[in-house]
Structure formats: structure tokens, C-alpha cells
Amino acid sequence: MEIVEHVLVLAHLIGMACIVGGWISLRVRSVESGPGLAVVVWGARLQLLTGLALVGLLEALDKDVDHAKVGMKLAIALAVVACAEMASARSRRADAQSPARLIDAAGALAVVNTAIAVLL
Numbered sequence: 001m002e003i004v005e006h007v008l009v010l011a012h013l014i015g016m017a018c019i020v021g022g023w024i025s026l027r028v029r030s031v032e033s034g035p036g037l038a039v040v041v042w043g044a045r046l047q048l049l050t051g052l053a054l055v056g057l058l059e060a061l062d063k064d065v066d067h068a069k070v071g072m073k074l075a076i077a078l079a080v081v082a083c084a085e086m087a088s089a090r091s092r093r094a095d096a097q098s099p100a101r102l103i104d105a106a107g108a109l110a111v112v113n114t115a116i117a118v119l120l
Contacts, residue, residue, distance in 0.1 A: 005057055012050040016114055018043025019080065023107025032099050033091035037084075040106055044084040047110070048077045069120055076113045080106045 022039035026032065051073065058065050083106035087099035 001057070001061060005054070005061075008050050008054045008057065011046060012054060015043045015046030015050060016110060019047065019084070019110040020107060020114075023103060023110070026103055027107075032087075032103065037088055037091055037099075037103065040103065041084045041088045044077075044081045044106060044110070047113075048081050051077055066120075069116065073113055073116055076109050076116070080109045080113065083109065 018039045022036045022043060026034075026036040026040070029036070055065060055070050083102045087102035087106065090096040090099040090102065
């Protein structure tokens with residue numbers, strides 16, 4: 001089970017790297033759509049799913065879980081996914097508003113979530 005836990009942590013970190021890396025890529029190139037946005041969306045989805053799986057695994061193994069921290073991180077992760085999904089939907093519609101603020105919100109919230117994981 002330790003190997004499963006490590007694989008989930010690795011996938012979780014890859015999801016975070018996709019969100020932050022995609023966000024930085026979009027900002028550096030000053031674009032609001034394209035492959036960078038798809039990376040952010042899939043990274044957000046991966047983060048949410050692997051985070052839930054990690055908490056479930058830790059609970060099943062009777063390991064100590066800080067439920068307040070998990071709850072805070074879950075709320076932020078849901079906001080990241082929502083922002084990424086809405087930005088993706090806006091970028092596909094020609095008449096929609098610019099998704100730049102949603103992309104920035106998803107990236108910044110992912111950084112906040114990482115800070116919570118590391119610092120608290």
C-alpha cells in the first residue's frame with residue numbers, strides 16, 4: 001500500500017505542476033487558450049481526484065489525517081477546477097468574455113493550496 005500512496009502523491013504533484021506550469025506558460029505567451037489551458041484543466045482534475053484518493057487511502061490505513069486542512073484544501077481545489085473549467089468553456093466560445101481572470105484565479109489558488117500543504 002505504501003507504493004500506491006507514493007504513486008498517488010507523485011500524480012498529485014504532477015497535477016500541481018500542470019496547473020502552475022500551464023498558468024505561467026499562458027501568462028508568458030499572453031494567450032488565453034490553446035494547449036496551455038488544456039494542461040491547466042487536466043492538472044486541476046488530476047489534483048482533485050488524486051487528493052481525494054490520498055485522503056481515502058490514508059483514512060483506510062488508519063493514518064492521522066488533519067480534517068480541517070483537508071477540508072480547506074478540498075474547497076480550494078474545487079474552486080481551482082471550477083475556474084479552469086469555466087475558462088476552458090469561455091475560450092471555446094467566440095462571443096464570451098475573456099477567460100484570463102479565471103486562468104489567473106486557478107493558478108493563484110493552486111499556489112495557495114500548495115502553500116497550505118507545505119506550511120500548515
